[in-house]
Amino acid sequence: MATFLPRGLLCWSSTRSVVAMPRVRGLTRPFGCSPMKPYEFVQTCPPPTVDTGCTYCEPKYPLLKPIKKDAKLAGTAPVLNRQLLVSTGHSGWPSKTEKDASSFEALVRNCQLAGVARDPDYNFMVTSTTLAPDTAQTDAWSIYLYPDNLYFPSVPYSLGEAFVKRYLIPSRHDEAAGLEDKLEIRPTTNPIIAICGHASRDVRCGIVAPLLQDEFERVLAMKGMLYDATTGKGIKVAICSHVGGHVYAGNVLYFDEDGTSVWYGLVKPEHVQGIVAETVEQKRIVYALYRGGTVAAPLELA
Structure with missing residues (x-):
């Protein structure tokens, strides 16, 4: 297990420059950044402990639309200063x-x-999402704005x-x-799990996303962690539009309560319980599935 401290209050562009963010009603952070907690890394995803009904379902991709099952994922996510999640309430983009x-x-x-x-x-x-406006x-x-962790x-x-x-x-x-x-x-108070399911852009994401959404909702509900509209507490799960990397479907983006983002690829329903246990609950990143985010992978696992 390895630990990597994120960039914290410094955000670097491709030219290694830092710019100041305007003051937002008492919330002062560098432009495009927020305080972030360190995450630990584990090499592999632990296996599921229960079958929720479709835990072991295998997405069936078209013969001419395969995924890169053995791809090295670290570093395949785009390097972003900011990401916006827009609530559209539908997936018909x-x-x-x-x-x-x-x-x-x-x-x-x-x-x-x-x-x-x-x-x-x-x-x-x-990124458009199925979250309700x-x-x-x-x-x-x-609009949700990350890593600033702000909601408009x-x-x-x-x-x-x-x-x-x-x-x-x-x-x-x-x-x-x-x-x-x-x-x-x-300030945002609910973590968000966004699953790329932009079917009109690529069929692979459209095939696996509903399976993953269903499994995440079942697993989180079993643990009492799924978003509850009556209390306003819990983790929101949504389908999102194209984030890049069709060949790495399923693509799962986790935005925690501090604004840190973790991008996973090649996720299958059988990985969901491990992701919830390791990343959501224990703040540990599964390196075998890790594409990128606001946490950089330690060299010893690269």
């Missing part, structure tokens, strides 16, 4: 989510076309470009000064 004119991805694309470009050394990802407005997004229950379309500048483009965040006064912002 087009193959390219920006083709949906009302999507946050379309907003980002339109901003780029209008000259509001990304900073070249600052990477972010926008927390707003009655039809012209607003509900209602970001009006009219403030979308300002949001992009303020939180996703460090060189332009001053142009949207005062945005925090116009938005409700909360």
Whole structure:
């Protein structure tokens, strides 16, 4: 077992520079970072202890759409400064989510076309999820922002470009000064497990995601850890849009209560109990399934 201390309060871009994040209602963190706890690493995923009904179900992939079963996964996840999870309440996204004119991805694309470009050394990802929007407005997004660990229950379309500048483009965040006064912002309190199930983008993710979602929900429910809407406590489980790496399906992203993210690949239902026991409960990362995230793998396991 090995321990690696994450970058903590420093976030490095590809040019090893650090930029300051604007103050957000008393929550001051470097741009694109949050305090993170150290995780330990274990080499392999422990086997399941019970059969919930489909624990040993094997996803059946098309002959011409295989997965890389023996791939070395560490380092296959993109290096991100920030990741947004957008609550859409459905999984019927087009193959390219920006083709949906009302999507946050379309907003980002339109901003780029209008000259509001990304900073070249600052990477972010926008991911749609099946999480239910927390707003009655039809012209607003509900957004989780990581690793800042912030939740925006209602970001009006009219403030979308300002949001992009303020939180996703460090060189332009001053142009949207005062945005925090116009938005409700909360620290996130519920961990999230997001499973890539973007079927219109790649059939492999569409095949395995429902199996994994069902198994995660069963295992968490058995342990009393599944999200309960009446109490507002527990871990939320959702399907998400394309995150890259079809050949590593199933792709599972875990965002803990501190904003740390852990990306797993080649996950099957039989791995779920081990992931919950090791990663969710014990803060230990299963290296054999680990693609990346905000925790870097120790060299001795690489």
